Amino acid sequence: MSSGASRTPSDLDAIIVGAGHNGLVAACYLARAGLEVLVLERQPYIGGAAVSRRLYEDFTYSNCSYVCSLLRPEIIRTLELPKYGLQVIPYEGGCTMMQGGGHLALYDNHDALRREIARHSKRDAEAYDRYSRDVMRQCKFIKPLLMREPPDPTSFKPRDLKELLYLGKRFHGLGEERMYDTLRFWTMSAADFLDEYFESEIVKAHFAGSSIIGTALGPRSPGSAYVLLHHYMGDIDDTVGAWGFARGGMGAITKALGASFEGSGGAIRSAAPVAQILVRNGRASGVALADGEEIHAPLVISNLDVRRTFLDTMDAKDLPDEFLRQVKNFKIRGSSGKLNIALDGLPRFLDMLIPSQIDPTMVPDGKHYMSVFVQYCPYELADGPWDAAKRTAFGDTVINTIARHSPNFKELILHAEIRTPWDIENEVGLTEGNIFQGELTMDQLLFNRPVPGYAQYRAPVRGVYMCGSTTHPGGGVMGAPGANAARAVLRDLGRAH
Numbered sequence: 007m008s009s010g011a012s013r014t015p016s017d018l019d020a021i022i023v024g025a026g027h028n029g030l031v032a033a034c035y036l037a038r039a040g041l042e043v044l045v046l047e048r049q050p051y052i053g054g055a056a057v058s059r060r061l062y063e064d065f066t067y068s069n070c071s072y073v074c075s076l077l078r079p080e081i082i083r084t085l086e087l088p089k090y091g092l093q094v095i096p097y098e099g100g101c102t103m104m105q106g107g108g109h110l111a112l113y114d115n116h117d118a119l120r121r122e123i124a125r126h127s128k129r130d131a132e133a134y135d136r137y138s139r140d141v142m143r144q145c146k147f148i149k150p151l152l153m154r155e156p157p158d159p160t161s162f163k164p165r166d167l168k169e170l171l172y173l174g175k176r177f178h179g180l181g182e183e184r185m186y187d188t189l190r191f192w193t194m195s196a197a198d199f200l201d202e203y204f205e206s207e208i209v210k211a212h213f214a215g216s217s218i219i220g221t222a223l224g225p226r227s228p229g230s231a232y233v234l235l236h237h238y239m240g241d242i243d244d245t246v247g248a249w250g251f252a253r254g255g256m257g258a259i260t261k262a263l264g265a266s267f268e269g270s271g272g273a274i275r276s277a278a279p280v281a282q283i284l285v286r287n288g289r290a291s292g293v294a295l296a297d298g299e300e301i302h303a304p305l306v307i308s309n310l311d312v313r314r315t316f317l318d319t320m321d322a323k324d325l326p327d328e329f330l331r332q333v334k335n336f337k338i339r340g341s342s343g344k345l346n347i348a349l350d351g352l353p354r355f356l357d358m359l360i361p362s363q364i365d366p367t368m369v370p371d372g373k374h375y376m377s378v379f380v381q382y383c384p385y386e387l388a389d390g391p392w393d394a395a396k397r398t399a400f401g402d403t404v405i406n407t408i409a410r411h412s413p414n415f416k417e418l419i420l421h422a423e424i425r426t427p428w429d430i431e432n433e434v435g436l437t438e439g440n441i442f443q444g445e446l447t448m449d450q451l452l453f454n455r456p457v458p459g460y461a462q463y464r465a466p467v468r469g470v471y472m473c474g475s476t477t478h479p480g481g482g483v484m485g486a487p488g489a490n491a492a493r494a495v496l497r498d499l500g501r502a503h
């Protein structure tokens with residue numbers, strides 16, 4: 007990684023705190039607009055939750071995020087990520103298994119999937135097209151909002167009024183019936199939503215899976231239908247809702263972003279934890295690293311979640327009390343764990359997420375890598391904090407559960423990285439291990455994300471900005487918060503992008 011050490015402090019226009027994918031996206035846009043930008047990353051490697059690491063021999067793990075769909079195509083194009091090595095390979099199929107032994111195989115091919123659903127319920131196969139159409143309609147409504155700054159509904163500034171008008175027009179454009187549907191959809195539970203289409207438990211269980219990923223909600227919680235939608239908003243090669251693997255793991259995305267940024271003259275300094283965002287005369291003046299070194303710049307853009315940014319790296323005296331109260335109330339609840347498993351071969355009778363089947367670059371010849379995302383894995387345990395024994399017990403539970411469906415699975419295991427929410431918090435800096443830097447519930451979306459009145463990437467202190475998943479439109483490897491934050495910075499500087 008290149009070093010920022012050669013720069014004189016006065017060179018810098020902006021410091022980005024954190025080299026997660028959003029920090030890097032923001033950095034790329036700012037560097038391309040001609041700003042001198044330095045990215046400071048706490049870990050000795052970049053990527054945050056979009057990272058590939060070799061922890062065992064020649065096996066590459068996607069340590070946190072593992073599948074790609076949400077990354078905005080306009081970001082991929084503008085930042086020339088394919089030129090910097092990014093390749094996304096669509097993956098087809100999968101399987102939902104029931105404890106009693108039944109399964110639903112999933113196919114990319116529409117007719118094949120309908121036939122499989124019909125095996126469980128002919129009525130559900132008929133309903134599937136109606137379901138897909140309605141979900142896509144919601145996606146179509148929301149997608150254009152992803153790369154826009156949410157309006158402040160209490161403001162009379164021309165920009166806010168224009169954005170509110172845009173939102174209103176799009177909403178009105180849905181037509182009377184769909185307007186009602188959309189409001190219901192944003193607030194209802196996934197279970198209620200799915201009940202309106204399907205009767206088969208396994209079909210509903212499969213679709214409900216996306217409604218609980220990364221959240222402490224259950225499928226019957228109000229608001230979980232929106233979480234389901236969040237997982238349909240991406241596309242691969244123009245196929246809406248499709249998912250794929252980044253060749254070389256999710257770190258390939260941040261590697262390409264890092265290279266694109268450096269290609270525009272930016273510098274990244276890793277193993278450089280920021281301890282404090284410095285404020286002088288009411289505006290940002292730079293940062294202090296954990297070892298006391300100060301680096302000065304008039305703009306500081308934080309990739310950290312809203313709590314870490316304002317409660318851990320800023321002085322309370324620099325922030326309004328009411329703002330701090332709302333920051334403390336922002337919900338960030340951990341609910342997910344992860345296992346990354348090196349396998350000596352392909353397990354029998356099992357269809358789990360095995361990226362090496364499609365991307366052999368991640369493993370030595372004949373070996374395989376399995377990625378297991380686990381929910382619910384709570385941050386707080388009933389009998390006290392996570393420790394090494396509890397981590398092992400968690401790993402055993404997951405491995406034993408998989409082994410029930412695959413007779414030779416255990417014999418194939420060469421190495422397993424077991425990650426509890428506590429590990430994810432400590433390593434990646436995601437509070438409670440929450441994968442979205444904050445729950446994606448209606449009370450924390452759009453102009454309420456992360457704090458009402460501060461949803462436009464700007465902090466209450468001039469020169470301090472937020473660019474992480476904690477801001478609109480939320481988490482996942484999407485890049486939209488980073489791009490939107492960079493646009494806000496450039497607008498404040500009087501430079502468009």
Ligand SMILES: Cc1cc2nc3c(=O)[nH]c(=O)nc-3n(C[C@H](O)[C@H](O)[C@H](O)COP(=O)(O)OP(=O)(O)OC[C@H]3O[C@@H](n4cnc5c(N)ncnc54)[C@H](O)[C@@H]3O)c2cc1C
Nearest residue numbers: 024026027028048054055071072073280435475481482483
């Ligand atoms: C287990 C897991 C599985 C997931 N699966 C998927 C998936 O398959 N697909 C998908 O799209 N999304 C997935 N996600 C969600 C997605 O990965 C995240 O929402 C997203 O990567 C967050 O990106 P970010 O840039 O906003 O923040 P982060 O990735 O959290 O980046 C923040 C960066 O700041 C750094 N940092 C923290 N503190 C400091 C400090 N004091 N000084 C300097 N640097 C600091 C961190 O080290 C980190 O690099 C998953 C997440 C997890 C944890």
